[in-house]
Amino acid sequence: MRVTQESDYALRVIIFLYQRGIGERVEARVISEKENIPLRFLLKLLRKMAAANIVRSYRGSGGGYAIEKQPSEISVREVIEAVEGPIYVNKCLGDSSQCNLDRTSTCHIHRALQMVQDKLLANLDELTFEQILKLEP
Structure with missing residues (x-):
């Protein structure tokens, strides 16, 4: 499995919004x-x-995008699957x-690959944005 540019951007957007x-609205x-x-x-x-339901979209004047969930409520897996679909180590x-x-x-x-995939998905589920935000840059 390889993290695509699309997933990389999506993960960066979530960090940016946090x-x-x-709840702070930011224009695209x-x-x-x-x-x-x-x-x-x-x-x-x-x-x-x-x-x-990872971000919320607001229309009109003062619109934009905001994150409204706590960082502990969103996992890396959730974001990747939102933009890429289900994660599979092999088709x-x-x-x-x-x-x-x-x-x-x-x-x-x-x-064997099923075992790898199960561990990968469990790790991506456990890795929340709360943990990521605590990492040293």
Whole structure:
């Protein structure tokens, strides 16, 4: 698994919003400029994260985007899956028909990668923005 540019941007946006303050509205243009994220791409990310109830979108004058959950309530996995979809170490773990040998039920590699995936997902679930914000820059 590789963290894509889209996930990297989304994680940075969440940190940026937390640094501004819970409930503080910020225009997408400001986020784009401060985080060096192309505005069109950022708007796409923000829509996905708003649909997943990670950020809240406000329209009109004084509008923008805000984070309203506590940092302990949002995990890295939640953000990545909001923008990328489910996380799979190998495509056969998400869809057994992707195995060209059609033997996911008896495949040793499949079982081994399933263990890796389970640990990865558990770690991403446990890693909250509260923990990230406490890390030294």
